[in-house]
Amino acid sequence: MSSFNLSATSLGKQVFSRRNVGQFGMVGLVLALLAVFGLVNAEFFSVFFSSGNVANIGRQTTLLLLTAFAMTFVILVGEIDISIGAIASLAGVLIVSLMNGGWPFPLAVLAGLGLGALVGLLNGLITVKGQIPSFIVTLGTLSIVSGLALAMTSGSTIRFSNDAYRDFFARGVLDLGITQIPAPTLLTIALFLLLNFLLTRTRFGANVYAVGGGAASARLAGIRVDRVKIGVFVLAGVVVALAAVVYTARLGNGQPQGMIGYELDAIAAVVIGGTSFSGGRGSLWRTVLGALLIGVLDNAVSLMQLDFNLKLAVKGATIILAVLVDYYSRGETRS
Amino acid sequence: MMSVLSRWRRPLLMPLAPTSGVLLGVLALFVFFSLATPFFFNVNNFINIGQQSAVLAVAAFAMTFIILSGEIDLSMGAVGAIAGVLTAMALRDGLHLPLAVLIGLGTGAMAGLLNGFISMRFGVPSFIVTLGVASIARAISRTITQNRPVSVLDETYLSLFSDARLLGLTINVWYVGLLFVLLYVLLMRTPFGMAVFAVGGNRQAAHLSGIPAARVKVIVFVLAGALVGFAGILQAARLGSARVDPINNLELDAIAAVVLGGTSFSGGRGSLVRTLLGILLIGILNNGLSLMNVDSYWQLVIKGGIVIGAVLLDRWWVTASRSRQPVQDKEKRA
Numbered sequence: 001m002s003s004f005n006l007s008a009t010s011l012g013k014q015v016f017s018r019r020n021v022g023q024f025g026m027v028g029l030v031l032a033l034l035a036v037f038g039l040v041n042a043e044f045f046s047v048f049f050s051s052g053n054v055a056n057i058g059r060q061t062t063l064l065l066l067t068a069f070a071m072t073f074v075i076l077v078g079e080i081d082i083s084i085g086a087i088a089s090l091a092g093v094l095i096v097s098l099m100n101g102g103w104p105f106p107l108a109v110l111a112g113l114g115l116g117a118l119v120g121l122l123n124g125l126i127t128v129k130g131q132i133p134s135f136i137v138t139l140g141t142l143s144i145v146s147g148l149a150l151a152m153t154s155g156s157t158i159r160f161s162n163d164a165y166r167d168f169f170a171r172g173v174l175d176l177g178i179t180q181i182p183a184p185t186l187l188t189i190a191l192f193l194l195l196n197f198l199l200t201r202t203r204f205g206a207n208v209y210a211v212g213g214g215a216a217s218a219r220l221a222g223i224r225v226d227r228v229k230i231g232v233f234v235l236a237g238v239v240v241a242l243a244a245v246v247y248t249a250r251l252g253n254g255q256p257q258g259m260i261g262y263e264l265d266a267i268a269a270v271v272i273g274g275t276s277f278s279g280g281r282g283s284l285w286r287t288v289l290g291a292l293l294i295g296v297l298d299n300a301v302s303l304m305q306l307d308f309n310l311k312l313a314v315k316g317a318t319i320i321l322a323v324l325v326d327y328y329s330r331g332e333t334r335s
Numbered sequence: 336m337m338s339v340l341s342r343w344r345r346p347l348l349m350p351l352a353p354t355s356g357v358l359l360g361v362l363a364l365f366v367f368f369s370l371a372t373p374f375f376f377n378v379n380n381f382i383n384i385g386q387q388s389a390v391l392a393v394a395a396f397a398m399t400f401i402i403l404s405g406e407i408d409l410s411m412g413a414v415g416a417i418a419g420v421l422t423a424m425a426l427r428d429g430l431h432l433p434l435a436v437l438i439g440l441g442t443g444a445m446a447g448l449l450n451g452f453i454s455m456r457f458g459v460p461s462f463i464v465t466l467g468v469a470s471i472a473r474a475i476s477r478t479i480t481q482n483r484p485v486s487v488l489d490e491t492y493l494s495l496f497s498d499a500r501l502l503g504l505t506i507n508v509w510y511v512g513l514l515f516v517l518l519y520v521l522l523m524r525t526p527f528g529m530a531v532f533a534v535g536g537n538r539q540a541a542h543l544s545g546i547p548a549a550r551v552k553v554i555v556f557v558l559a560g561a562l563v564g565f566a567g568i569l570q571a572a573r574l575g576s577a578r579v580d581p582i583n584n585l586e587l588d589a590i591a592a593v594v595l596g597g598t599s600f601s602g603g604r605g606s607l608v609r610t611l612l613g614i615l616l617i618g619i620l621n622n623g624l625s626l627m628n629v630d631s632y633w634q635l636v637i638k639g640g641i642v643i644g645a646v647l648l649d650r651w652w653v654t655a656s657r658s659r660q661p662v663q664d665k666e667k668r669a
């Protein structure tokens with residue numbers, strides 16, 4: 001292929017090559033949408049890029065990022081977990097009621113993380129040992145866990161007042177002079193670095209990719225597939241419990257169904273980022289990208305003062321567009 | 336080499352054996368609730384169970400086809416809601432009843448076509464596509480209704496899809512029975528039904544033997560969509576108004592009913608009879624627990640536990656019965 005063919009069609013082909021579309025397609029679509037907003041509303045850009053709004057996007061995306069990190073591991077290993085929203089909700093009300101019962105907050109948080117690990121362990125054990133699709137197992141635990149959270153609180157929101165907890169996990173900032181980083185953002189960045197290290201620099205991470213790419217060959221290569229999968233479910237439980245900590249600290253209360261629905265948003269973020277739904281291919285970086293795309297879109301739609309309905313439609317359309325972009329960049333069909 | 340006995344025994348007992356787990360569960364719950372509460376064992380209550388389970392039953396039939404063909408549909412609650420809303424709006428604006436019903440069914444079928452087409456044409460997992468379509472359907476029904484339920488005042492509609500009784504049973508139970516027979520014949524006695532099993536069992540093999548796998552699946556999605564549209568119509572009639580938000584947990588309950596029945600989640604193995612038993616199990620459980628005044632929150636816990644327990648039991652049953660089969664069968668599996 002000559003790289004000096006400068007006819008219009010050839011340039012188009014070069015720009016919109018499968019590789020380029022795959023790597024930059026979604027970002028390009030979002031930028032195009034922002035451009036349209038900017039054309040429609042003259043003041044859009046000055047508001048959108050104001051430092052206050054950028055911080056807003058960060059704040060609004062924290063929970064999505066945390067839950068999506070958990071989902072990334074689960075999807076990479078070739079499984080699915082639709083109970084993470086329920087686990088987070090239960091962990092949240094547990095932490096809040098323990099603090100109300102006089103526990104110091106670090107202990108309450110530890111208990112919450114332990115609960116997440118426990119439910120994750122249950123998910124993993126039943127999936128692996130019972131050889132049952134994780135969708136079904138987590139459908140069951142979703143029901144059990146959200147029933148427990150509702151029963152524990154009699155279905156109502158429980159309030160708490162613990163300034164140390166709220167300062168530490170939500171209201172605190174790290175002052176860098178030029179800008180301030182809110183505590184949840186700091187936590188998210190730290191967790192990203194830690195999880196990314198785990199996924200890309202450790203044997204466990206390599207095993208996650210191997211198992212997701214093909215459990216049978218991973219087993220033949222001597223990887224203890226069962227343990228890797230159980231480990232991933234436990235990790236996911238702990239990470240979403242951490243999301244619950246940020247959630248409760250931010251709101252100052254615990255809601256028995258507060259985080260239900262995050263499982264679907266998290267799946268959307270992972271898939272929009274381009275991680276393969278069938279496992280083995282993808283990365284945490286892509287998930288960050290996917291979650292930020294959703295966050296930016298949500299925020300932009302709000303700034304345009306379009307209503308909640310349109311947000312839903314945009315989210316649905318983005319999911320489908322993202323997988324179409326992925327399809328185009330792969331250049332293949334399933335049949 | 337199969338003995339004459341096992342050759343004779345297998346076709347006769349095989350369809351029954353894997354269902355006997357859930358059948359046992361249904362019977363056990365039945366006996367338990369009959370003893371535990373005085374309100375359970377009477378004909379009016381049985382009619383109630385049927386009436387309460389009708390919407391779920393129709394959705395679960397649809398889900399059976401979807402899962403048998405190796406796919407999944409997470410848009411049922413949202414699609415059922417929008418079908419109900421559009422039917423109710425059509426009636427409110429003075430359209431004739433048959434036309435309004437057709438609009439509801441057509442909405443469902445269109446959503447199914449969208450699900451099937453995108454997922455087949457572009458090789459995208461149906462899990463993701465239907466998630467996106469659910470979100471879009473929800474947005475549309477919120478927008479067109481301005482987020483307010485649409486009440487249904489048409490007497491004929493209400494009686495035709497909810498209130499009328501025939502031989503003591505409410506009409507929606509009759510629809511479920513009729514649909515069951517029709518769909519059973521479609522699945523078990525037609526080449527299309529065979530194709531559904533084939534594409535779910537092994538898509539590549541189905542493709543190589545000349546079955547247009549993608550087309551079969553798209554048809555399954557359209558059929559399921561129309562059924563879900565009908566479920567939305569029944570739901571709107573039962574409540575007397577079409578609610579805007581997705582029918583509560585419809586797709587998850589439908590999946591639970593199908594899987595409780597013992598239909599394989601990975602496709603290709605299962606039946607409508609099993610789904611019917613799964614629906615019955617959920618229906619009796621809901622009804623009995625409510626009659627016993629079990630807190631609705633604990634009902635969730637119990638239901639979740641039963642889903643996991645039943646599937647574990649079924650898995651154990653299948654492995655145990657496999658190990659009793661001739662060696663050839665095990666080799667085939669590996």
